[in-house]
Amino acid sequence: MYRIVLRKAIKGLFYGCVIFVAALVFIDICLDNSLSVLPHQYTRIALGAIAVGVGFVCSSLIYDEDRIPFVVRGLIQLVICAGVLLIGYFISGGIPDGTGFGVGAIYFLVEMGFGVILWLGNFICFLREARVIKRRLEERNEMKGEALEFQAE
Numbered sequence: 001m002y003r004i005v006l007r008k009a010i011k012g013l014f015y016g017c018v019i020f021v022a023a024l025v026f027i028d029i030c031l032d033n034s035l036s037v038l039p040h041q042y043t044r045i046a047l048g049a050i051a052v053g054v055g056f057v058c059s060s061l062i063y064d065e066d067r068i069p070f071v072v073r074g075l076i077q078l079v080i081c082a083g084v085l086l087i088g089y090f091i092s093g094g095i096p097d098g099t100g101f102g103v104g105a106i107y108f109l110v111e112m113g114f115g116v117i118l119w120l121g122n123f124i125c126f127l128r129e130a131r132v133i134k135r136r137l138e139e140r141n142e143m144k145g146e147a148l149e150f151q152a153e
Helices: 002-030 039-064 072-090 101-153
Strands: none
Touching: 002 039, 039 072, 072 101
């Protein structure tokens, strides 16, 4: 179990670094080279992005518990991700900024909306893959059943 958690934490660290770099590139391209962040704020932003990456990836450990219904596991992961996102905002200094609470709340809701959309996309993709695997297994079992009937004759 420790190895699984360690692997997920390392993967989350990688994802957090990618989030940080992608956010900087997005800001640089879309906001007309307006990266006017002080050097010490880059560290806070990087730590916030890494916290979000690790939290999001490690929250997927909830799916290893089969005794909890899938919908409940999804809701638990959603709550964990929302908490991790808020922690990331506090670390990076995004929530108590000069624009007020409303702007931070809108950013939070937009990011959670994107997160839900990505989660649903992954869910649909994995569901289709599971259906294909199930269909192939049923076809293989039917072929084995026919082969056994042929040998019995």
